Each structure stands twice: as C-alpha cells, then as structure tokens.
Amino acid sequence: MALRRLVNDAYAHVRTFRERMRAAGVHPGAITGVADIERIPLMDRRAFASTNRPDYLRADTDPALCRRVQTSGTTGMPLDIFMSPGESLYRKLLLLRAIRKNTTLPLPFTIVEVGTGEVALSRRGATQSLGFARVVRIPRLMPVVEQVERVIASCPDVVTGPPSCIEILADELAERKGTVAPRLVISRGEMLRAATRDRLREVFQCSVVDYYNCDEVGNVAWQCPRDTAIMHVNTDACIVEVLAGERRCPPGVSGRVVLTNLYNWTMPFIRYELGDRAALVHESGTACSCGHRGASLSLLEGREGDYLWTSDGRRISPRSVDSLIAIASLCVDSNRYAVRRYQVVQQEDGRLHVRVIPETENLKLLAERIEASLGRLDAKLPVDIEFVDAFPVEPSGKFCAIYSKQHPPHQDQPRLTAGSKSARGVSSVTALRGLRCSVRRASDRGDSEKRESERENRTRHGDVPFD
Ligand SMILES: [Zn+2]
Numbered sequence: 001m002a003l004r005r006l007v008n009d010a011y012a013h014v015r016t017f018r019e020r021m022r023a024a025g026v027h028p029g030a031i032t033g034v035a036d037i038e039r040i041p042l043m044d045r046r047a048f049a050s051t052n053r054p055d056y057l058r059a060d061t062d063p064a065l066c067r068r069v070q071t072s073g074t075t076g077m078p079l080d081i082f083m084s085p086g087e088s089l090y091r092k093l094l095l096l097r098a099i100r101k102n103t104t105l106p107l108p109f110t111i112v113e114v115g116t117g118e119v120a121l122s123r124r125g126a127t128q129s130l131g132f133a134r135v136v137r138i139p140r141l142m143p144v145v146e147q148v149e150r151v152i153a154s155c156p157d158v159v160t161g162p163p164s165c166i167e168i169l170a171d172e173l174a175e176r177k178g179t180v181a182p183r184l185v186i187s188r189g190e191m192l193r194a195a196t197r198d199r200l201r202e203v204f205q206c207s208v209v210d211y212y213n214c215d216e217v218g219n220v221a222w223q224c225p226r227d228t229a230i231m232h233v234n235t236d237a238c239i240v241e242v243l244a245g246e247r248r249c250p251p252g253v254s255g256r257v258v259l260t261n262l263y264n265w266t267m268p269f270i271r272y273e274l275g276d277r278a279a280l281v282h283e284s285g286t287a288c289s290c291g292h293r294g295a296s297l298s299l300l301e302g303r304e305g306d307y308l309w310t311s312d313g314r315r316i317s318p319r320s321v322d323s324l325i326a327i328a329s330l331c332v333d334s335n336r337y338a339v340r341r342y343q344v345v346q347q348e349d350g351r352l353h354v355r356v357i358p359e360t361e362n363l364k365l366l367a368e369r370i371e372a373s374l375g376r377l378d379a380k381l382p383v384d385i386e387f388v389d390a391f392p393v394e395p396s397g398k399f400c401a402i403y404s405k406q407h408p409p410h411q412d413q414p415r416l417t418a419g420s421k422s423a424r425g426v427s428s429v430t431a432l433r434g435l436r437c438s439v440r441r442a443s444d445r446g447d448s449e450k451r452e453s454e455r456e457n458r459t460r461h462g463d464v465p466f467d
Helices: 003-013 015-024 032-038 085-100 117-122 142-156 165-177 196-202 316-332 363-376 425-434 447-457
Strands: 067-070 079-082 111-115 125-130 133-139 158-161 184-187 207-214 217-223 231-233 238-244 254-262 271-283 294-303 339-346 350-360 383-387 402-404
Touching: 003 015, 032 238, 067 085, 079 085, 085 217, 111 142, 111 165, 111 254, 133 142, 142 165, 142 196, 142 339, 158 165, 165 184, 165 196, 165 316, 196 207, 207 231, 207 254, 207 271, 217 238, 238 271, 294 402, 339 363, 350 363, 363 383
Parallel strands: 111 133, 111 158, 158 184, 184 207, 339 402, 350 383
Antiparallel strands: 067 079, 125 133, 207 217, 217 231, 231 294, 238 254, 254 271, 271 294, 339 350
C-alpha cells in the first residue's frame, strides 16, 4: 500500500515528519491504509518556511542531484520543491496520462506552456524534449506580441497555462488574426471562469479543459471529458481529503483541500493543506458516465488570483506580478528568497500596496528591488511597501496574495497620471518608515464577494508590454 510505505519511509528518513508524528503521539505502524490517514497531523507551507531544508528532505538527499520546481503563481509564499529524477519523470508521465484522458495525440507532440515564471525558465530552459513530447515555454514577462509569434512558430498540439495568461495571449492572437490550431487547451493553476473558457474555445477552436494541478503534486485531478463540472482525482499521484476543521466533509460539501503526494519521497507532502477549497462529489468506487471509477472533485471555489490594472486600463496577469516579486526577491541574495511571503493589493486609486514578510535584514534594498521590479508593469503605478511579521487569517481560511480593489478603468473614470499624489520616488521612503510594523487588521474582509461581481463586469484590455 503506497501510503503505508510512504509514511514508514518518511518517518525513518525525514526529520520534520518524524518530529511531527512524535509530537502527535502517532507511530507509523498505526497507519495501515487510507482509512488511518486522519491520524497523521496536518501541515502547510509554513512548515517549510520555518525549517532548515535538510530537515524536510529525505536524509540521504543531495539537492544538487534533484529536480527542482519553484512554486509558481499567486500563493504569496515561494517554495522550492525537490524531487529525484525518477520521481520527476513519474510526475510527467502522470500528466501525460491525464492529457490523454481528454484527447488522443500521436507521440511525440508539442506542448506550449504559457505563463512560465522567469526562475523556472532559467532552470528548465525555453524548450525541452521529454521524449514523448516537446515542451515550449513562453515566459510570462515576454511582450505579448512576441509570445504570440513564438506560439504560432511552435505549432502546438496542446496549449496549457494559467487562464489569466492564456486569455491575454488569445486576445492578442484574435486581434492579429493569427492562426494556431491546438487539439486541446488545458487551463491550470487558477479558477477557469465560464466566460474565459468560452473565449478560449472561440479563439483556439478546440476543447478547453480545466486541470487541477499544483506544484506540490503535479496533476491532482483532470476534468471529466463528459462533465466540465467534475474533476477526477489522479489517484496514482495523490490522496485528496476535503476537511472542515479536523473532520472530513461529506460528498457535495466544500471544505479545505488536504493532499498527500504518494510518489515524492524526497520531500514528502503528507496531509498538506494546499489553501484551496473544493468538494468531493464521488466516493471512491463510484463510476462516472465517462467510465472513470474513483474519487472526484468539484472545485466550487479556489485560490483565485485576480487581474491588476495598469494606469491606462490594460490588465496585468497575477502570474506576472508573482514573477516580478520572485525576481526582486532573488536580487537581494541569489541563493535564497528574500521574500518569505507577500501580498499585493491594488487599491481603488490604482496604487499597489505590497505587504511583505521578509527573509532578509536588508529591508531597504529589498524595498528598492520590489519597487523597481513592479515598476516594469507600469511606471505610473505608485508602489507602497510595508514589511510585516505575519498576515491575519481570513475567516474563510483563504489567503489571496494578489488582487485588485480597483474597478476596471473605463473612459469615464479618472485615471492615474504621472502627477498622482503618491509619486513612486517617495513611496519606498514612506514604506520603510513602517518597517516591522504590527500587523494590520484585515480591512479587506468582504472584498471577495464584492470582487466576484466586479469581475464579471470587466471588459477586455490589452496586455502589458515589458520592454
Ligand atoms: Zn467522468
């Protein structure tokens, strides 16, 4: 049984897991199968942030020989995930199998990955041959015109990426009347809204499916080919639990997603809280109309990065913001992230309020780097940086690292100008005045509901040039 072997191995070789189990008074011998999994204490990403790397890797691991995945996206807490080459290959094969659930492709085929972060790109390269597939990565900070040219030149069979990035690309593609004819578009990493799915289907003229992927596991679940509202859990990759408090939610009731990665023994994620919400819709053993038999999910709500807006009304993918924070973070010390956790909230007046839990003493330099980095989005957007010790816990348990309180700019709304009251040159000084200040109470409560309705009212805009 995969879980029992994983738990025994982690207990023997991974110090933090062993200490966690001992603190809870649980011996690995008590875990004989999935039914016992609830006895294992929960963990989340903070456990890694506060621990030395050797303590959460398998004791005989040489990080230099590992494959590394940098957590991408909008969690606001960077993390490097280590895997052995064999585990990394297995992860790719599981993804390939998930793709083939939704389309049949002759091997080898070409996957275009849109929205790749700069750090991941530097590690994995712009193109990569996996044997069964050629992967072409499109940097999320590349000017969108160049992104379109690269996609067209790649003749992709599959286009995949965060929907916020694919949609920006699709809009440009439609405007230029460019031709790309993929067999499948796979949205991942963010919630796929119905309007975005329709738009991508219209532009790419193929099926658009939603996959539940995360950096910690790879493919968690794939969309049912018959029912767009259901995702089938990739049970060879992970065990998915949905919890309310400490208890498992009954089918159809949404709760917090807790994952156990079954194949990564190098850096175990066992009962790991992902920060997403979902509901189990099928119990294991129930057959779906597509023939799949096993646990299935409904992503009722999730971690939804939101678009930010430039001063002249163009939208900014949250993934681009995440890349720029990562770049700034590594500019302070190239060996580690100077940002442990962050949140970027665009205020009603367009200003970017950045709250950072730092991992460096050099706060002045970090503030300058973040300000300069975000200035690439739009030099006219004022940036305020606030260093904090912690973020307040939202009543929902969710944390949104990047979002906008601003209405999408329209012609009849006032816009930021270069002469706006908070000039960027001043902002970092005011930010540094508040160093290590106490945590503000979340004034953002209730915003998520408001944003939901605003989101639907947004109009389409062009993307941000990064030159
Ligand atoms: Zn199905």
